[in-house]
Amino acid sequence: MKCFTMPEWAWFKLNEDAIENFANDYKKFLCEAKTERETVKYLIKEAKRYDFKPIDELEKLSVGDKVYATFRNKLVAMAVIGKNPVTKGFRIIGSHTDTPRIDLKPAPLYENSGIAMLKTHYYGGVKKYQWVAIPLALHGTIAFKDGTVKDIVIGEDDSDPIFVIPDVAPHIGGKKQESRKGTEVIEGEELHTIAGNKPIRSEKQDEKDSVKKMVLKILEEKYGIKEEDLISADLALVPAFKPRDAGFDRSMIAAYGQDDRVCVYTSFRALIEQEKPEFTAIGLFVDREEIGSAGDTSINSMFFEYFITEIMRKSAAGTNIDVLIKAFTNSRAISADVNTVVDPLHGDLYDLSNAGFLGKGVILTKYTGRGGKYSTSEAHAEY
Template sequence: MDRKNAWNTYTQEQLAELDSINEKYKSCLNAGKTERECVELAVSMAEKAGYRDLKDVMAVGECLKTGDKVYSVCMNKMIALFRIGEEPVSAGMNILGAHIDSPRIDVKQNPLYENEGLAYLDTHYYGGIKKYQWVAQPLSLHGVIVKKDGTTVKVSVGEDENDPVFVITDLLIHLAQEQMEKKASKVIEGEKLDLLIGNRPVEEVIEELTSSDTLTADIEDKKSEKAQAKEAIKANVLRILKEKYDIDEEDFLSAELEIVPAGKARDCGFDRSMILSYGQDDRVCAFTSLFAMLDITEAKKTGCCLLVDKEEIGSVGATGMHSKFFENTVAELIALSEGESELKVRRALMNSRMLSSDVSAAYDPMYAEAFEKRSSAFFGSGITFNKFTGSRGKSGSNDANAEYIAALRKAMDDDNVAYQFAELGRVDLGGGGTIAYIMANYGMEVIDSGVAVLNMHAPYEVTSKADVYEAVKGYRTFLRM
């Protein structure tokens, strides 16, 4: 079947909308480099669009009615937004579900150490990465440090042009003969992905004070004390952290710090037709789903945008799709709109339809041997539907029903949404998973649908602006079905 290039179909008005959506999308990528930042951003955007916290609605016992807009947050890393439709919630919802976690490197709980005049943070990588891609490039540090008194300190270092950045070092080519003989999976070991964060001993900082006319006995005492420290560089890092964030070394025990590429999302190509950025798996689907959700003003069915954590490591934990958060939140919606009923909760979930909004692998002619061309997604051909994912013999996949696909085809064609169908690479080569099979356990109709990506899981991924635009259009259409 022919794959039309969507760029050839746009009017000047549509191109203007395409540019507007992609500029907003790039801003969201810059502001949301972690799941916590994504949730904070989503809440801000939702409240500006008239959404209210479900907890506030529950607190006053208010009944939900058609047109009401609410959201619910789980542990600051998962969010569900709902717009109540004309039909009862128990008649089913149209759900856009995406994940907002991305492959990265996490800081361990006892991370700070000094080794031969250099200070490091010990790390543990998160999700499927090619470890060698993360060395010798500028990195930033994002997250929170929660102190024993409950105070939460937000951390974001490396994004502002005046910030320092960090790096994971690699072995120079002149000494890398043995390293170059290793398999790609072993070129960089996981335990060598430690972040370089300092080199200046604390006594050097104190030494500068000796030239000051305001030198005091107290400073002299501190200078003597620091000069005797065995780990003076680590001590200097701790001094900086204390001054900037008022934290001590033990506060790392209750910290969530993520190491991600430093820098902003950028236009890619002379024609500016693409976007290069960290975290587009799966934030390209998360933000386009959110945009569509906030755009919808009326619909027969209750619409939902569900943004979850932990997909990259199996959707586990309290903020992953395997948790009961979504089910519990739907139960609260039913209670506030139709009265408490476990049966109606089950009906609402079973009667729902979902687009598991997740990325697909774009065909890369540089690595054509990894793809089956007739079943691949191509840049500029629109939103991608994956009937199934999984690996090899469809292991671990949801396999969407033909009737559901036919209904989606009609809706997309009626709204002139460009779309394509694809698989993730050659049959016997590998594969991947999404949250689709988890939601399908409720008996709802589910299919994977998202944007094709080059460099998936690399520090910098590439998407087509046309596909981002068509994703927003497609998600709007789905919410109105």
């Protein structure tokens, strides 16, 4: 009798040149896609290279057709039409395009003690102390009064300025921080970032908000942005780090945003390589997972149902409720998201016989939830 053993090293089963090539492509993706908008933009750009077309452009779908649909530039669904009728079901894999970040508030800019600051609101499950005293870049989209829309990225190019959330100096902050719990070392309202320190030249010696006015002057002259334009803008601070190989053996990738863009990228690559699958293959790349999947670009929106309905209609399968229910009932889906692997410094937090290990293959999670599987979705024995 053979006993169950630990997973084997993936390195011994895969071609190292193929791993290296895939990893290099993945790092380029991580460098280019640091927000959900940038991720969707990247996916559509690459999908078009593989003959994917907007589903609205096709009146009829046939085996091998490749289509996509997007919503608000933050959510995209893609499909490769399969050999079996769509009523036989779909093969679906879903992942999320958003990742923890620091959003700017609608009216962010103010001045205090001669320093211009930006008010923020953290997004997702961040460890707040990790965001101070590191270089940050500003990414986002601004919609102007005349209807034009502009994407901005400040802090990624070596010639750009970066932004920093200040931390209190250790020799004066002991009493304030050392008595706090780990989750409170940095409070949410202490995540404001420095925007400038140079006052605008004026005939008045002590002009009020002179540093803020200088920042506004730069925003308007260099980027065409006025203060009121910030109110409706989607602007976020993300780490201004580039993906890097980690370890002497370069066996790991250190980068921002791998939750969940590692699943976005791998499932996307699998999808675009499909030609004529047995069942219609669908990749669903959704927003807002980090905050509970709320909002019209999340998995809980009606966008997925719309996309499926369009596929059914253009495949001549019909869209009445009976046909849709039959298609959904016959479908199979995978929810792709990151898992933790055993941390050698904190092994007591894991059930080692049921945990994932770095470098030893894909992790399959049968259930999540907590406290007696509360609020869990558990996979069945049959796929």
